[in-house]
Amino acid sequence: MHYVLQYGQVTPFLSYFLGGALISLVLSGLAFCGGMFFGLVGALCRLHGGPVLSGLVRAYVVFFTNTPQLVQIYVIFYGLPDLGILFSPFAAVLLGMTLNAAAYLTEILRAGVTSVHRQELEAGETMGMNHLQLLRFIILPHIFRVLLPPLSSQYIMMVLGSSMAAVFGVEELTGRAFNVNSTTFRSIEVFTLVAGLYVLVTLGATILLALVARYGFRARVKVL
Amino acid sequence: MYLDIRGLAARYHELQVLDGIDLSISRGEIVSLIGPSGSGKSTLLRAVTGLLPPERGTVSIGGEEIDYKDRRSLRAARSRLAIVFQQYNLFGNMTVLQNAVVAPVKIRGRSRAEVEAEARDLLARVGLGDKLDAYPDQLSGGQQQRVAIVRALCLKPEILLLDEVTSALDPERVSEVLDTIRLLAAEHITMLIVSHEMSFVRDVSHRVAFMAEGRVLEIGPPEQIFDAPQVQRTRDFIDKISRK
Numbered sequence: 001m002h003y004v005l006q007y008g009q010v011t012p013f014l015s016y017f018l019g020g021a022l023i024s025l026v027l028s029g030l031a032f033c034g035g036m037f038f039g040l041v042g043a044l045c046r047l048h049g050g051p052v053l054s055g056l057v058r059a060y061v062v063f064f065t066n067t068p069q070l071v072q073i074y075v076i077f078y079g080l081p082d083l084g085i086l087f088s089p090f091a092a093v094l095l096g097m098t099l100n101a102a103a104y105l106t107e108i109l110r111a112g113v114t115s116v117h118r119q120e121l122e123a124g125e126t127m128g129m130n131h132l133q134l135l136r137f138i139i140l141p142h143i144f145r146v147l148l149p150p151l152s153s154q155y156i157m158m159v160l161g162s163s164m165a166a167v168f169g170v171e172e173l174t175g176r177a178f179n180v181n182s183t184t185f186r187s188i189e190v191f192t193l194v195a196g197l198y199v200l201v202t203l204g205a206t207i208l209l210a211l212v213a214r215y216g217f218r219a220r221v222k223v224l
Numbered sequence: 225m226y227l228d229i230r231g232l233a234a235r236y237h238e239l240q241v242l243d244g245i246d247l248s249i250s251r252g253e254i255v256s257l258i259g260p261s262g263s264g265k266s267t268l269l270r271a272v273t274g275l276l277p278p279e280r281g282t283v284s285i286g287g288e289e290i291d292y293k294d295r296r297s298l299r300a301a302r303s304r305l306a307i308v309f310q311q312y313n314l315f316g317n318m319t320v321l322q323n324a325v326v327a328p329v330k331i332r333g334r335s336r337a338e339v340e341a342e343a344r345d346l347l348a349r350v351g352l353g354d355k356l357d358a359y360p361d362q363l364s365g366g367q368q369q370r371v372a373i374v375r376a377l378c379l380k381p382e383i384l385l386l387d388e389v390t391s392a393l394d395p396e397r398v399s400e401v402l403d404t405i406r407l408l409a410a411e412h413i414t415m416l417i418v419s420h421e422m423s424f425v426r427d428v429s430h431r432v433a434f435m436a437e438g439r440v441l442e443i444g445p446p447e448q449i450f451d452a453p454q455v456q457r458t459r460d461f462i463d464k465i466s467r468k
Contacts (some may be wrong), residue, residue, distance in 0.1 A: 011370055117313075117316070119309060119311050119312075119313040120313055120314075120315055120316065122309070122313060123309065123313035123314070123315070123440055123455060124315070124327075125275065126273045126275065126305070126306070126307050127275075127302070127306075127327035127331060127379065128299050128302045128327065128331045128332070129327070129331055129363055130299075132328065133331065137315070137326060138315060138317070138331065141317035142316070142317055145317055152263075218317055218318065218322070220317055220359065
């Protein structure tokens with residue numbers, strides 16, 4: 001078997017791939033932001049929501065962390081239309097990824113919230129901060145500082161996991177790799193190039209998250 | 225009276241920690257609370273600030289009674305008070321300067337430039353002018369406590385509450401914090417101080433209150449409390465600490 005690598009046949013598609021990488025980044029970024037919001041609400045419900053609310057959130061977490069994400073998106077994309085609820089492929093994947101991320105982030109953020117020093121909260125309270133201000137100035141910066149490694153891991157998993165969007169016809173990076181592969185038949189070149197682009201995208205995503213933590217929430221984290 | 229506490233009672237679960245506190249402080253007056261551990265001194269400060277809501281009794285500032293069940297009333301009261309804690313309670317994610325300005329700027333809505341100028345000035349006066357960009361965990365305990373005092377002063381409180389501000393410090397750091405408080409005393413800021421530093425209490429206080437079992441048993445000028453206490457429990461306490 002003699003195979004000659006011919007990257008020259010796939011490099012003309014580089015800008016097409018980069019467009020796909022941007023869609024992957026946007027999809028995972030939006031899902032991560034949504035997951036952070038609902039995860040934070042979930043974490044606060046688990047900690048301060050009383051037995052009923054805490055139990056409901058716990059059941060949600062158990063369900064979404066113990067079923068495959070692909071199956072969850074199948075239910076949204078192919079199952080819900082039977083009930084008259086239709087989503088575009090992008091919206092279905094985004095919703096599925098957000099709900100899945102919210103479950104994992106509920107547990108990650110719960111650990112972060114419980115690690116906030118009670119004395120700092122008391123100081124903020126006596127200075128007149130309300131709950132939202134305590135969250136903004138004390139809890140979130142602390143969470144970003146303490147939890148940046150697990151949050152980054154979660155974000156990278158989501159960027160990589162966004163490749164399953166190709167199954168539903170979303171033309172993100174993997175979806176575009178399928179398209180180029182079907183016309184060039186240079187599978188090794190196409191998928192190794194795309195793999196390299198995923199490395200760049202996840203590195204970019206990690207740096208972006210650290211920048212948001214540092215400049216958006218004043219968390220003491222290193223960007224690089 | 226400026227700060228007027230009447231029949232104040234509070235409990236931690238089953239434990240009755242404050243059992244009918246009566247205490248009045250005039251504007252510009254410095255009152256220190258002394259007494260054995262567990263007598264309720266720190267709890268009194270926590271109750272006044274609403275961190276431990278009182279179960280009965282009243283607290284008034286400048287004639288306005290605080291309704292601890294009403295958020296607006298509590299917030300209004302807290303805007304007139306500032307407390308410095310034993311463990312400093314600085315915000316670990318903020319620099320020294322950010323710690324000092326965050327509440328006046330973000331909560332009270334004052335101009336950042338104005339508050340920063342005040343904070344820089346105060347920090348320089350307490351010897352921390354070169355630590356503006358340091359984080360709390362890069363400072364010694366004494367430095368952190370001075371930052372905590374400056375943070376409280378940047379709120380421009382009408383009444384400053386100091387809760388055993390030297391208890392967590394190494395002996396050589398105590399004097400630098402006490403000197404800072406002496407500076408404030410010279411500016412006639414109304415203060416309610418909980419302290420175990422008896423010579424400091426005697427030195428700065430206009431009046432000293434002796435507390436035991438959640439009550440104020442005796443109150444008077446430092447000379448009375450330390451040299452001629454009227455109540456047997458106060459006498460026993462003073463004798464005990466004098467022997468140490």
